Amino acid sequence: MGVTANSWGVKKMKTKWGSCSTDVKRIWLNLELAKKTPECLECKLVHELVHLRERRHNERFKAFIDTHQPD
Numbered sequence: 001m002g003v004t005a006n007s008w009g010v011k012k013m014k015t016k017w018g019s020c021s022t023d024v025k026r027i028w029l030n031l032e033l034a035k036k037t038p039e040c041l042e043c044k045l046v047h048e049l050v051h052l053r054e055r056r057h058n059e060r061f062k063a064f065i066d067t068h069q070p071d
Contacts, residue, residue: 001068003052010034018044020051043069 006025013019013030020027027048033041046068054061 001046001049001053003049005049005052018048020048022051022055025052 004025005027008027008029010029010031010033013028013032016030017033018027018029027045029041029044029048033044047065050061050064050068053064
C-alpha cells in the first residue's frame with residue numbers, strides 16, 4: 001500500500017471499530033474485531049492504513065480503498 005504505521009495496538013472501544021492518528025501514524029483496532037472474520041479485520045486494517053494517505057472519507061480515500069480492496 002505504500003504506507004507504514006509507526007505503531008498499532010488493540011483496545012476496547014465503545015463506538016468505533018478502529019481509529020488512526022495520522023500525525024503520529026498510530027492505528028488502534030477494537031478488541032471486538034477478534035470475534036469477527038479475518039476478512040472483516042483485514043477490511044478495517046486497510047481502512048485505517050488508507051487514512052495514513054488520506055485523512056477524510058472523500059473521493060481520493062474511496063479510490064484508495066477500491067484499489068486495495070476491490071471486493
